[in-house]
Amino acid sequence: MDLPLFYAKDIAPGTATYTMDEPTSKHCIMVLRKQKGEQVLLADGRGNKFTAVIADDNRKKCVLQVTACENVPAPTPAIRIAICFTKNASRIEWFLEKATEIGIQEIIPVLSHRSETEKFKAERLQNILVSAMMQSQQYYLPVLEAPVAFDKVVKQSKDSQRFIAHCLPESKTHLWQAMQPGKDTLVLIGPEGDFTPAEIALALEQGFQAVSLGDTRLRTETAGMVAATMCKCANVAG
Template identity: 30%
Template sequence: MNLFFTPPDRVGEKELLIEGQESSHLVKVLRHRQGDLVQVTDGSGNLFQGSIISARSDSTRVTILSRETKQKRSPSITMCIGMIRKRDRLEYAVEKVTEIGADRIYLFHGDHSEKAGLRIDRLESAALSAMKQSLSCWLPVISHFKNLKQAVEQGDETAVLIAADETISGFDGCYSVTQSENFTLVVGPEGGLSEAERNYLKSRDAGFISLGANRLRTETAAAVMCDRFRNRC
């Protein structure tokens, strides 16, 4: 069954409302009608099973038959990703870390980042599509920062801070991946992390990890990094 999305403020005690493109897709593409059963998430961990009361291209009303609150994912993961100049590759990075299970996506302009435009609305759309495709009920928060320091300091101070670093082999740090419940993971832009950025991370007691012998593109590194810590491998 397809998964649909509606924001938390469109969910009531007995009914919920699906609007905009979600409703248009439900009616015009999937041809749902009154009485059809649908499943809907609010992106905040809640899953609703419901029956369509009325279906229009601009809005669809659904009676809530059941609701389930999913257990919060552990560990909690914040992905800090250096800006990528090509928009499609940045959207790919957001899509993949959403599918894998990032809770927050912080984009930052690194010292080695190339100048790039940013459309948060397109990235949010990519994340929404990935959440539904993966049948997840958690929609990551996407934020943009001027530099790495701002992105890291926006995160949880109790999080274990780990950065991907192609200049090392193995893991340089003193943290237990199996015991930690909160990670802030850093992947630099195409030019990698600068010496100043590495020194800043060291001042924050960050660990550094190699993602393998081959040099990875930023979007690939972000997916590998997220998967490694989401699945604690």
């Protein structure tokens, strides 16, 4: 059976003992019913994996004896999704959870002409990422950027391949066919109502390639997941 994994943001390599905060201690001791002498795993979200033994099973301040630390190689290539937030906050929260589970490295909330600008609750969203990272037994926490203006995203991106998914009726390559495995990738996903023609034109001027995600019109969060999944699968297949 896999050992339970807990997030320890403030732990560092070389730490000999570590005390869990109260919520984590309660979950470990009261919910999972772990006891003194049992092993657990810790992740700092930066690739470090710690093996530890419960030295004091206090439900408010569980003390661990760290027995080993190893660095897990970062997944490559980097996959970044720049996505406009939706009016329904639960939908974008669902996207963040699932994107973390499949191993996306960075998520950029985009402020476009038609996007929602009042739904960014940093602490809540960060907690969703942490929970998804632990559930999926990963050791890298995706970077969640602060909201960034559309023009800044398209002008400053240095990724090897850059795509913009949109719904305008013009010639586009399917993302699956456009993807080249092994290259850092950024995919732009538009808001409800899509990017404006001016935004699409700006992205194309900056070297983005227009792509399709299929024959049906997708909701923003669904489009984000389709793009993330295709990028991951293309690199596995490649």
